[in-house]
Amino acid sequence: MTSTTLHDLRWIEPSKTRHYLNEDYGIFSWLLTKDHKRIAILYMISVSLMFFVGGFFAFMLRLELLTPEGDLLTSDTYNKFFTLHGVVMIFFFLIPAIPAVLGNFLLPIMLGAKDLAFPKINLLSWYVYMVGAIFGLYVIISGGVDTGWTFYTPFSTQFSNTHVFATTFGAFITGFSSILTGLNFVVTIHRMRAPGLTWFRLPLFVWSMYATSVVMLLATPVLAITLVLLMIERTLGVGIFDPALGGDPVLYQHLFWFYSHPAVYIMILPAMAVISECVAAFTRKKIFGYSFVAFSSLAIGFLGFAVWAHHMLVAGISVYSAMMFSFLTMLVAVPSAIKVFNWTATMYKASVSWMTPMLYVLGFIGLFTIGGVTGLFLGALGIDIHVHDSYFVVAHFHYIMVGGTVMAYLAGVHYWWPKITGRMYPEWWARLSALLVFVGFNLTFFPQFILGYVGMPRRYHAYAPEFQVLNVLSTAGATILAVGYLLPMVYLLWSLRFGRKAGPNPWGAVGLEWATTSPPPKENFHETPVVTWDAYDYPAFLRAMGETQNV
Amino acid sequence: MMLLFDFPLFPEQASTVARDVDALYLGLVALTGGVSLLIWLVIFYFAIRYRRRPENELAQEEEAPKSLEMAWTIIPTLIFIGIFLAGAYVYFHVMRAPDNALDVYATGRQWMWKFQHPTGQREINTLHVPVNRPVRITMASEDVIHSLWFPAFRVKADVLPSRYRTLWFQATKPGRYHIFCAEYCGTLHSGMIGWVEVMEPTDYQRWLAGGTEGSLASQGEKLFQKYACNTCHTGDNTGRGPNLAGVYGKPVLLSDNTTATADDNYIRESILNPQAKIVQGFAPVMPTFQGQVSEDELIKLLAYVKSLGVQATPAPAVESPRSFVTAAGSPNNPGAQPPAATTTTSTTTQNGTHP
Numbered sequence: 007m008t009s010t011t012l013h014d015l016r017w018i019e020p021s022k023t024r025h026y027l028n029e030d031y032g033i034f035s036w037l038l039t040k041d042h043k044r045i046a047i048l049y050m051i052s053v054s055l056m057f058f059v060g061g062f063f064a065f066m067l068r069l070e071l072l073t074p075e076g077d078l079l080t081s082d083t084y085n086k087f088f089t090l091h092g093v094v095m096i097f098f099f100l101i102p103a104i105p106a107v108l109g110n111f112l113l114p115i116m117l118g119a120k121d122l123a124f125p126k127i128n129l130l131s132w133y134v135y136m137v138g139a140i141f142g143l144y145v146i147i148s149g150g151v152d153t154g155w156t157f158y159t160p161f162s163t164q165f166s167n168t169h170v171f172a173t174t175f176g177a178f179i180t181g182f183s184s185i186l187t188g189l190n191f192v193v194t195i196h197r198m199r200a201p202g203l204t205w206f207r208l209p210l211f212v213w214s215m216y217a218t219s220v221v222m223l224l225a226t227p228v229l230a231i232t233l234v235l236l237m238i239e240r241t242l243g244v245g246i247f248d249p250a251l252g253g254d255p256v257l258y259q260h261l262f263w264f265y266s267h268p269a270v271y272i273m274i275l276p277a278m279a280v281i282s283e284c285v286a287a288f289t290r291k292k293i294f295g296y297s298f299v300a301f302s303s304l305a306i307g308f309l310g311f312a313v314w315a316h317h318m319l320v321a322g323i324s325v326y327s328a329m330m331f332s333f334l335t336m337l338v339a340v341p342s343a344i345k346v347f348n349w350t351a352t353m354y355k356a357s358v359s360w361m362t363p364m365l366y367v368l369g370f371i372g373l374f375t376i377g378g379v380t381g382l383f384l385g386a387l388g389i390d391i392h393v394h395d396s397y398f399v400v401a402h403f404h405y406i407m408v409g410g411t412v413m414a415y416l417a418g419v420h421y422w423w424p425k426i427t428g429r430m431y432p433e434w435w436a437r438l439s440a441l442l443v444f445v446g447f448n449l450t451f452f453p454q455f456i457l458g459y460v461g462m463p464r465r466y467h468a469y470a471p472e473f474q475v476l477n478v479l480s481t482a483g484a485t486i487l488a489v490g491y492l493l494p495m496v497y498l499l500w501s502l503r504f505g506r507k508a509g510p511n512p513w514g515a516v517g518l519e520w521a522t523t524s525p526p527p528k529e530n531f532h533e534t535p536v537v538t539w540d541a542y543d544y545p546a547f548l549r550a551m552g553e554t555q556n557v
Numbered sequence: 558m559m560l561l562f563d564f565p566l567f568p569e570q571a572s573t574v575a576r577d578v579d580a581l582y583l584g585l586v587a588l589t590g591g592v593s594l595l596i597w598l599v600i601f602y603f604a605i606r607y608r609r610r611p612e613n614e615l616a617q618e619e620e621a622p623k624s625l626e627m628a629w630t631i632i633p634t635l636i637f638i639g640i641f642l643a644g645a646y647v648y649f650h651v652m653r654a655p656d657n658a659l660d661v662y663a664t665g666r667q668w669m670w671k672f673q674h675p676t677g678q679r680e681i682n683t684l685h686v687p688v689n690r691p692v693r694i695t696m697a698s699e700d701v702i703h704s705l706w707f708p709a710f711r712v713k714a715d716v717l718p719s720r721y722r723t724l725w726f727q728a729t730k731p732g733r734y735h736i737f738c739a740e741y742c743g744t745l746h747s748g749m750i751g752w753v754e755v756m757e758p759t760d761y762q763r764w765l766a767g768g769t770e771g772s773l774a775s776q777g778e779k780l781f782q783k784y785a786c787n788t789c790h791t792g793d794n795t796g797r798g799p800n801l802a803g804v805y806g807k808p809v810l811l812s813d814n815t816t817a818t819a820d821d822n823y824i825r826e827s828i829l830n831p832q833a834k835i836v837q838g839f840a841p842v843m844p845t846f847q848g849q850v851s852e853d854e855l856i857k858l859l860a861y862v863k864s865l866g867v868q869a870t871p872a873p874a875v876e877s878p879r880s881f882v883t884a885a886g887s888p889n890n891p892g893a894q895p896p897a898a899t900t901t902t903s904t905t906t907q908n909g910t911h912p
Contacts, residue, residue: 081744154741160718161701165667165743249719250847252830255702256717289607291616295626320704320739321715322722325652329645336637340630347629350596353603356616360608368604372597379589386640388574388581388647392711395704395739459582460568461708463739466747470735472565514614544615 025428025525040125041528046111047426048132053103054495056139059146060094061491063087068450068484071477076468084467085152086168090145092155097177098139100411101269104276105222106135106187108418109215111426113191115519115526116209118200118535123193131186134179141176145169154465156266159247159258163239171237178233181226184272188222191215200518202537206300209517209541210286210293213300214279217307221268221275225311229265232258256322263314271310273407275303277414278345281370284417285349287515288364289356292542295348302341309338316385320394328387335385342378346371361513362436366417369444373409377402380455398458401451409447416443416494423498424512428525429505435497442490449483516547571734571755572710573727577647579711585640651712654725658693661686662773662856665696665703665716668745670736673856676765677772682751684736686728687761693725695821699852704740707753715740721821728755777861780854784846798843799836802865810837824862825855 026043029035036044066087070078079087110128114121122128145151151173153162162170195216199208235246236258245251247258286293293299315323315331323331349371358364380402383389393399423431453476458464462473469477511520516539522531539546570579607613661684664671672684672694686692696705698718706713710726738749756764770776781787789798799809805824808816812835817823826833828850831843850858 076747081747085741085744085746152743158702158741161741161743165701249717254719256719289616290609290614298626298630320713321702322717322720325648328648332644332648333638333641336641337634339637340634343633344626344630346596348626350600350603351625353600353607356603356607357609357613358604358607360604368600371600375593375596379585379593382589382637382640383582383585386581386585386644386647388578388644388651389585390644391648391651391713392578392582392708394713395706456566460565461706461735461737463706463737463747465741468747470750 026528027525029528040129042110042114042122042128045128045132046107049106049110053099053107056094056098060091060099063091065484065488068481072481074469074471074474081467086150088465089151089154093173094142096155097180098142100273100407101184102135103415104280105218112519113194113215115530116212117198118203118518119198120529122190123197124190127186128190131183135183138176138180141172145172156262157236159255163236164248170240174233174236178230181230184222184226188219191219200535200537207537207540210282210299211279214275214303217303218272218275221272221307225265225268232261259318259321263317267314268310271306273411275306277411280414280418281367284363284367284421285352286542287513288359288361289353290544291352291356294351298344299348302344305341313338319390332385332387339382346375362440363417363421365437365440366413370410370413373405377405377409393458395464396458397454397462397464400464401454401458404451424508425519425524427502428508429501430508431501431505432497439490439493442486446483446486446490450480450487453479516542516544569709569734571728571730573729574651575711577650581643581647654693655691658691658725661692661694663694663696663705664699664852666699667743668749670751673773675773677770684753685764686755687758688728688731688755691725691727693723695721695723697721697852701742702740703738703742706737706739709734713739721825731755731757773857773860774864777857780857781861799839801862805863811835812837821859824859
């Protein structure tokens, strides 16, 4: 029978047999698991917790900024809160979120493998992450840190008397979790693809994860080195960055951004990975220009290493290096633009579904476009001199990190929720929360572009009274955004028990993860799949599925 | 520029470069806004026009024409390079100070801005400058990294504890504009703010005539004696140290046969870290003054060495009758300069008022 339709696939009765969730019970079956899917769940719980911790700080900052005077928090508390917001969100949420949760769960399944190449290292990376996170939580409980997440010297090494050591040590440790995950992914993608799954049949998710992993492997050690040097200077007084000890504070910024700019791509490439999958699934179409999208991920990963000093255009680099980094910054925008054009073109003559993940995708494209083009403003030297270290920058990177990465994470969580849990989320609540997130986000961050150009510096506890109206708008938006983020917490947990049971392929999508049961068995597939279709090739996939079911 | 409501949506435009920066900014807003809007309209149109219906459960497959891919790779690249060139063009204006700029010195410290004028005026968190005249600020930090930002002038530069940096502007409208610290510097970062008072030339002259302790160079000369620099730098060729007359701005032959230009940073380094560059023919015997000479005093010593430099060559044309060149060496206040200026003493103006 070759007339398998998408409708048939969607309503196959969920597996009553064993799957990875009911394979074992008990706390140790989770804490000592080597199953990439269970480790993904552990990560999901941890990063969600950290997201709400970081979100709490953000909300307190917005409340403080309702009025020009510094009246709700003291200056020291405010400084600690924006530092902790940055540290928690970047090191403990954004960097691990998509790779360690969705990547961990999906990568082996998309490759038709039973697990990652090194399951024990995978579990180790979660424990390493947790040790780093515990350092972070210790800092929060014991009094905080006030250096900003960038730990600029000599403030961090000689002047701050907060918990700089514990924080940087936490970030240092967490870095190893990234390195281990990256290593695991690279080896798995090279060595564990199913028969027939050639490089150019790989889902674009895998291409992007591959680029992300390479960046993680090459960039994170530089962060580790930098933080070690910082800790040495702070504790032992060895002069590296402090000019009073013969060091150079600008050197610190070079080293820090040599990691932290590629880290931006560690955060956004996985988001692009999710968006490519969702666009293909919710347009039921092959991604337009597959190879261009795939290679643009590698180009971003490669060029991402060559633009770090655009964070330092007013910091004291020479006119000529500023010119070079400005030029390279313009080039790194090209592959991102290519992706947006290709996603758009994919929708032409497609079958566009308006389900929640697609709403997040549309939101992502809109917000990422704004984030991307405002990056061009910042890369243009004449403008950067004015808006550097202003709210314009704050708005820009939140459009990329929150409007991009968090939107994509939510798209991915909704898209793969039936696969991960075997249950559907409630569609209308999810659509409502997607709408709230989109509206709340824009109201929060768009006014900040204007604020920055008008002249409000970032990291200001108190500000000039003429900036108040835009700040009130921003805080109002943050309130809506908070509701938008809390809603999924409620209805996703609700759906674990009360959600409609999902079939193996509730969306009628193409991909190996939709060719197994929901939730998948512990070994992912009952028999090793053989891939006979190109990525997102609906007719070929349906034919292959039809044959499988007729066996 | 436009006050649509009772709050500004656009900053005051009060310097020569502000016009260029704003033109580039608004041009980019129009260009990127237009393109983004186009993309969103196309996406929205596709999302509605090709929404899922029973007759299109599966999309029609289209072969991707390579020409389209090449077009939206190459065209954006060219546009982005154009943006780079426009940005670099404005940047050169922002970075290159005119030769006739009036010199002002700034010191950042947690959490205040100190400004010193060549004529000897010192101010905290307030800076008086004349309108329509280029002003160059040479600055350093006493502690952590700060950043001096004049939003109305569209200029900013980080202020480092390791070396001098400069920025310049030419104000075009008399008035009072914000000064902000833009680089996070600790507890009262958001309190490290002030006002720049742009004055009509006549008002500025009147302000300059106010109280002073002598020109910066003359204050530097006193420090030169206080720190006993003159015991080695005797001013002739018999001293243990090089003769500083005529050195400023000139190439200096070093002991390793390289040359260095005796600019602001060279002089600063020679005081704080004398062993870094040894002038040929001299022994490396000078002790370091790191930790002994404050940033304020360094600026005065620098002004003094500069004044020695211009004595040997014809002075460049400077319009101000009391510019720091002509005022050099005319001490009108014999009182000793307090060492390591504290934050509250001997400032001519504070809080925006002036005598």
